[in-house]
Amino acid sequence: MYSVNVRDHFMIAHSFQGETFGPAQALHGATYVTDATFFRDRLDADNVVVDIARATDVLHRILGRYNLTNLDTLPAFEGVNTTTEHLARHIADTLAGAIHDGELGETARTLDRIRITLHESHIASAAYERPLQP
Numbered sequence: 001m002y003s004v005n006v007r008d009h010f011m012i013a014h015s016f017q018g019e020t021f022g023p024a025q026a027l028h029g030a031t032y033v034t035d036a037t038f039f040r041d042r043l044d045a046d047n048v049v050v051d052i053a054r055a056t057d058v059l060h061r062i063l064g065r066y067n068l069t070n071l072d073t074l075p076a077f078e079g080v081n082t083t084t085e086h087l088a089r090h091i092a093d094t095l096a097g098a099i100h101d102g103e104l105g106e107t108a109r110t111l112d113r114i115r116i117t118l119h120e121s122h123i124a125s126a127a128y129e130r131p132l133q134p
Contacts, residue, residue, distance in 0.1 A: 001112070004049040005037045006056045010063040014071040014082045021081070027070070032087070033119040034063060036095060044107040054104045062094050084118045088128035092116040096132055 015027045036059045038050045066074075071082045080086065092114055099108050115129035 001039055001041055002043060002049045003037050003039050004052060004055065005035050006052060006059055007033065007035050008056070008060050008063050009033045010067040012066055012069055012071050012082075014077075016081045016083070018081065027072070030084075030120060032084070034059065034091070035115075035117040035119070036091075037115040037117070038108075038111050039113045039115070040111050044110070046107070048107075050108050050111060051105055054108075058095065058098050058103050062091060062098065084120055084126040085128065088116045088118050088126050089130075091118075092128045092130050096130060099132060 009031060011029065011031045013027055013029045016024050018025070036055060038055060040049050043049065071077045076090070095114060095116065098104065099111060099114070102109065111132050113129060113131045113133075115127055117125050117127040119125040
């Protein structure tokens with residue numbers, strides 16, 4: 001299995017609901033270093049997994065929707081605890097849609113899977129991995 005990884009970051013504010021989260025129930029900020037990893041069994045006709053420049057641009061555009069935003073105010077996250085795990089899945093699903101729509105090029109539509117990893121710090125991260133083919 002081949003893979004290519006691109007990285008970016010974004011900064012958000014949010015709060016959580018529920019005793020589980022203790023002090024994090026209050027509004028607080030987070031900066032996520034974000035890895036998008038693309039996988040395929042075989043390289044495409046150009047011998048690449050995915051065009052790195054396109055992958056970088058699309059990831060940056062997706063993360064830009066949330067950068068410097070209070071997630072609590074966005075309709076997509078209304079009533080949702082925007083945990084690192086939940087955000088990783090949301091970003092992966094958004095990226096999968098961009099791939100399906102051809103934003104990373106035609107051959108990207110034949111990628112096998114993707115993984116989004118959100119690094120909360122140098123010691124903690126969460127990831128979501130999903131297939132792209134039925």
